[in-house]
Amino acid sequence: MLRHRFPAMQMDIGFEVPAEGVTVLFGPSGSGKSTIINATAGLLRPDACRIEVGGTVLADTRAGLWLPPERRRVGLVFQDSRLFPHMSVATNLRFGMRRVAPGPIGFDEVVDLLGIGALLQRRPHTLSGGERQRVGIGRALLAQPHLLLMDEPLASLDAARKTEILPFLTRLKTALKLPIVYVTHALDEVMRLADSLVLIEAGQVVGYGPAPEVAARADMPLAQRDDAGAVLPCRVESHDPGRALTRLVDGGVAFLVPLLDLPVGAACRVRIPAREVILAGRPPEAISLHNIVPGTVRRIVADPGRRSVIVEIALPGGGLLSRVTPDAIARLALSPGAPVLALIKSTSIEVLGG
Ligand code: ADP
Numbered sequence: 141m142l143r144h145r146f147p148a149m150q151m152d153i154g155f156e157v158p159a160e161g162v163t164v165l166f167g168p169s170g171s172g173k174s175t176i177i178n179a180t181a182g183l184l185r186p187d188a189c190r191i192e193v194g195g196t197v198l199a200d201t202r203a204g205l206w207l208p209p210e211r212r213r214v215g216l217v218f219q220d221s222r223l224f225p226h227m228s229v230a231t232n233l234r235f236g237m238r239r240v241a242p243g244p245i246g247f248d249e250v251v252d253l254l255g256i257g258a259l260l261q262r263r264p265h266t267l268s269g270g271e272r273q274r275v276g277i278g279r280a281l282l283a284q285p286h287l288l289l290m291d292e293p294l295a296s297l298d299a300a301r302k303t304e305i306l307p308f309l310t311r312l313k314t315a316l317k318l319p320i321v322y323v324t325h326a327l328d329e330v331m332r333l334a335d336s337l338v339l340i341e342a343g344q345v346v347g348y349g350p351a352p353e354v355a356a357r358a359d360m361p362l363a364q365r366d367d368a369g370a371v372l373p374c375r376v377e378s379h380d381p382g383r384a385l386t387r388l389v390d391g392g393v394a395f396l397v398p399l400l401d402l403p404v405g406a407a408c409r410v411r412i413p414a415r416e417v418i419l420a421g422r423p424p425e426a427i428s429l430h431n432i433v434p435g436t437v438r439r440i441v442a443d444p445g446r447r448s449v450i451v452e453i454a455l456p457g458g459g460l461l462s463r464v465t466p467d468a469i470a471r472l473a474l475s476p477g478a479p480v481l482a483l484i485k486s487t488s489i490e491v492l493g494g
């Protein structure tokens with residue numbers, strides 16, 4: 141819980157997510173995301189708040205409790221990594237280890253996870269933006285935090301650097317059992333990294349929960365975007381090199397996608413854009429399509445701005461979104477509870493790592 145009055149905005153925030161995995165705070169610039177990060181780190185003291193992480197209360201203004209930043213065991217990574225320019229990468233990293241007892245996160249492990257072994261003797265100004273951010277993350281981790289806070293860590297990077305650093309973040313979140321709160325206003329980062337998702341607008345929480353659920357809710361704000369779509373955690377079930385296809389499973393549903401370079405059993409996630417999902421009442425014949433997924437209509441929400449509707453489809457293991465015209469709804473006589481087939485081209489399914 142966090143309440144704070146800025147001259148231009150009243151913040152009134154409350155959410156609860158599992159203290160594991162990555163919680164993404166997603167919202168437009170000025171919505172209050174950094175305020176939440178700064179209050180959690182102890183850098184900003186709101187009018188009222190209660191912040192608890194994994195059973196430890198960091199702040200409870202009603203009880204008069206306010207832990208100073210250095211006692212919160214919280215690691216911070218900002219957009220600008222703020223490395224010491226006169227120190228080598230190795231010395232910058234070791235700076236994070238001062239004043240803390242050795243913990244579960246080792247120097248070599250961090251160097252390896254972040255792929256910065258070849259940079260150790262370099263000075264920060266000789267590094268690319270993406271490399272600097274990786275070193276900044278390493279320094280934060282070596283202080284043995286119990287929680288890692290990342291405030292738009294990729295916002296200053298160009299698309300290529302971002303693509304380079306995202307796989308490291310995905311590895312980090314699986315290798316280290318460390319809860320991460322990650323702020324962004326970029327949807328691609330949400331789709332790749334979020335386990336839990338908190339949507340923030342103008343100082344208020346407008347939706348929160350497990351990321352696949354929040355992304356696939358037709359009545360939550362993400363569904364009203366052009367790039368709306370479902371994200372589903374999957375596992376590689378089998379490869380068919382002869383047909384150049386890979387079969388992924390998610391709970392009870394299977395998806396065929398173009399052949400992947402991942403081992404059988406590997407976890408991945410898929411993103412299925414709403415505008416790529418066609419609806420049908422019965423299976424079409426003689427069609428190039430690989431994925432005909434049976435589901436049930438859960439919600440139909442109008443999007444008058446685009447003269448379309450968003451249909452939320454319940455699947456055994458999650459949900460899908462489909463953007464269609466009101467005419468399609470009428471022709472198929474769709475309403476909540478109706479069975480429906482979701483038709484998805486294998487090439488429309490985006491496979492994201494881990
Ligand atoms: P975000 O990180 O989502 O971009 P912030 O948490 O930085 O948003 O800020 C939320 C809002 O709080 C801003 O729109 C601004 O109106 C207000 N705000 C933030 N910091 C200050 C400040 N130091 N003084 C006055 N208003 C502030």
Ligand code: MG
Pocket residue numbers: 170173174175291
């Ligand atoms: Mg901010």
